[in-house]
Every structure is written in C-alpha cells, then in structure tokens.
Amino acid sequence: MNQTARRIGRSLALVLPVVLVFSGTLAVTSVPWAGPPSDTQLLTASAENVSVPAKPRAPEDLLRERLLTELEQKDPGVALTHLQRAVEQSPSLSRHCMSIARELGTAAVRVYGPTEAQSYSRPVCDTSFAGGVAGAS
Missing domain, CATH: 1.10.10 (Arc Repressor Mutant, subunit A)
Structure with a gap:
C-alpha cells in the first residue's frame, strides 16, 4: 500500500505541472483579446508618449x-x-x-x-x- 501511494504521488508530481501549464495556456487563448494578430491591435510603448512625473523640488x-x-x-x-x-x-x-x-x-x-x-x-x-x-x- 505504501509503495502504491508513492507511485501515485510521483506520477502526480510529474503530470500535475504539465496539466496546469496546459490548462493555463488554454485559458489565456480563450479570452476575447487573444484573437489572431490580424484581429487585435498591438499596443506598443513609445518613449515619446511616456509621461515622467516631475521630481519634487526642494x-x-x-x-x-x-x-x-x-x-x-x-x-x-x-x-x-x-x-x-x-x-x-x-x-x-x-x-x-x-x-x-x-x-x-x-x-x-x-x-x-x-x-x-x-x-x-x-x-x-x-x-x-x-x-x-x-x-x-
């Protein structure tokens, strides 16, 4: 019985991370904003548009x-x-x-x-x- 529990535990330890990663990937791809690149607008950061807060002056x-x-x-x-x-x-x-x-x-x-x-x-x-x-x- 003890050997069987260890074997099940080891199997879960190997399989569970793979299942979690796979299910997380599926969850991310099924949200509305994750359509094909042609359907979505890509947002990029530009240094010209970034507002830097002024440092407080002494x-x-x-x-x-x-x-x-x-x-x-x-x-x-x-x-x-x-x-x-x-x-x-x-x-x-x-x-x-x-x-x-x-x-x-x-x-x-x-x-x-x-x-x-x-x-x-x-x-x-x-x-x-x-x-x-x-x-x-």
Whole structure:
C-alpha cells in the first residue's frame, strides 16, 4: 500500500505541472483579446508618449527661482527683502541663504551692471549678495 501511494504521488508530481501549464495556456487563448494578430491591435510603448512625473523640488530651489525672477522683473532690493523674510519665516532655509544671496548678486550684475547692482547691497545673509556682485564684476 505504501509503495502504491508513492507511485501515485510521483506520477502526480510529474503530470500535475504539465496539466496546469496546459490548462493555463488554454485559458489565456480563450479570452476575447487573444484573437489572431490580424484581429487585435498591438499596443506598443513609445518613449515619446511616456509621461515622467516631475521630481519634487526642494523649497530652497523654488525660493531661488522665484527671487531670481523678482530680481529681473522688479529690482534686487525687492528680492533681498523677500529672501530675508523667507528665512525668518522658515529657519530651515537659513543654511541656503548665503548661496541664494550670492546668486542674486551675480544675477544683479548681469541684469543691472556692477555699479547699480552694488548699490542694492545690504547685510542679508552675511553680505553674500555683495560677494556675488564682486565675484561677477
């Protein structure tokens, strides 16, 4: 009896996977969308049509971009005032204050020239604006 059970078990172990694969293949081919290739529309992925979600931008990058736009549209004084207020409202931005102010100074020289850019200099973020003006001059 024990030998017979083993023999049946071995037979099932060999036959069962084949039966499962065959029945799965039949199930897939019997669904409506699996018709002959001429009847179905093939969908292909194209890199041109794939939408890649934008990475979230850091608050300091958003602030930098906004201030550079203000500098060009208004004047460096407005941008420096808004930088100072942003750092006061969100102290986590203080570690980026010097680099943002330096970039504002460099951009001010490009837009207004070195003399006028220097006239907007004030002690925001440890005079980094003036350092950016001097570096760009």
